[in-house]
Amino acid sequence: xxxxxxxxxxxxxxxxxxxxxxxxxxxxxxxWLWYKQEPGEGPVLLIALYKAGELTSNGRLTAQFGxxxxxxxxxxxxxxxxxxxxxxxxxxADSNYxxxxxxxxxxxxxx
Amino acid sequence: DAGVTQSPTHxxxxxxxxxTLRCSPKSGHDTVSWYQQALxxxxxxxxxxxxxxxxxxxxxxDRFSGHQFPNYSSELNVNALLLGDSALYLCxxxxxxxxxxxxxxxxxxxxxxxxx
Numbered sequence: 001x002x003x004x005x006x007x008x009x010x011x012x013x014x015x016x017x018x019x020x021x022x023x024x025x026x027x028x029x030x031x032w033l034w035y036k037q038e039p040g041e042g043p044v045l046l047i048a049l050y051k052a053g054e055l056t057s058n059g060r061l062t063a064q065f066g067x068x069x070x071x072x073x074x075x076x077x078x079x080x081x082x083x084x085x086x087x088x089x090x091x092x093a094d095s096n097y098x099x100x101x102x103x104x105x106x107x108x109x110x111x
Numbered sequence: 112d113a114g115v116t117q118s119p120t121h122x123x124x125x126x127x128x129x130x131t132l133r134c135s136p137k138s139g140h141d142t143v144s145w146y147q148q149a150l151x152x153x154x155x156x157x158x159x160x161x162x163x164x165x166x167x168x169x170x171x172x173d174r175f176s177g178h179q180f181p182n183y184s185s186e187l188n189v190n191a192l193l194l195g196d197s198a199l200y201l202c203x204x205x206x207x208x209x210x211x212x213x214x215x216x217x218x219x220x221x222x223x224x225x226x227x
Contacts, residue, residue: 003153031214042115042201042218043154050211088153092214097167098144099216101153 006089006102012110019076021105023089031092032072033099034063038085046087047074081109113138115204115219123225124192132187132222136204142166143185144216145177146201154201160185161207189224197226 005024013019023032031050035043047058049065049072056063060077072089086106090099116135124130136143142161146154156169160179179185183204189196203216 006153031211033215035218040220042203042220045215045217048212048215090153097159097214098156098169099154099214101155103151103153 004089004091004100004102006105008105009103010106010108012108013079014110015079015081017079019079019083019107020073021087021089022071022073023091023102024071025091025100026070027093028069029091029100030069030094032063032065033090033092034061034072034074035088035090036085037088037104043088076107079107079109083107084109115202115217117200117202117219117222119222120220121223121225123227125227126192126194128192129188129190130192130224132189132200132202132224133184134187134202134204134219135184136202137217140204140206140217141183142205142207142213143179143183144203144205145185145187146203147171148199148201148221150198157187192226194226197224199223 033048034046037043047056047063052069053067054065063074086104088104089102115137118133144159145157148154157171158168159166163179174190176188199221201218201221203218205216207213
């Protein structure tokens with residue numbers, strides 16, 4: 001099935017570092033969503049974006065809807081151990097109900 | 112306020128068998144979507160149910176079917192199971208309000224299906 005291009009695939013970071021990840025699509029999207037999934041659980045919605053250029057924060061997380069409407073970015077500031085998990089982007093095209101997903105970015109905190 | 116619930120948590124089936132997975136949406140939600148998530152991948156959309164009708168379907172064969180009940184709960188049925196159907200099956204609910212928040216989907220913990 002169709003997937004978004006999400007990068008990086010994994011990140012090894014030190015506690016306290018900032019994290020950046022992004023997602024790109026060949027199609028224009030009207031909605032971008034960012035989720036976090038931990039082992040044995042379903043994805044949890046972090047941030048929803050609905051307009052090109054929109055910048056939205058949720059605590060230490062900030063996400064942006066790209067101007068071209070074909071990409072989105074997620075930043076995590078001052079990472080802490082509980083940030084570990086897999087972060088997914090998901091997008092929705094106009095006149096569509098389904099979400100198209102990236103393959104995820106696995107965040108690992110170096111001891 | 113209960114979130115999305117799914118049952119069973121785990122299931123082991125044999126090739127060729129049939130399986131039914133169940134989902135109860137978050138309170139106040141009227142729309143249910145089903146996804147298949149293979150190990151190491153993002154979820155793949157199977158279909159979405161709204162007002163007891165299949166509103167949109169992803170690229171899955173007819174062996175995958177579903178149902179939505181008047182109380183908005185939903186079932187996913189898979190017939191003639193294949194080894195490749197082994198995956199985590201996720202149910203997500205949302206509330207269709209005609210506003211952008213209609214597309215925010217909230218997920219249950221999933222059902223882990225193993226086909227042997």
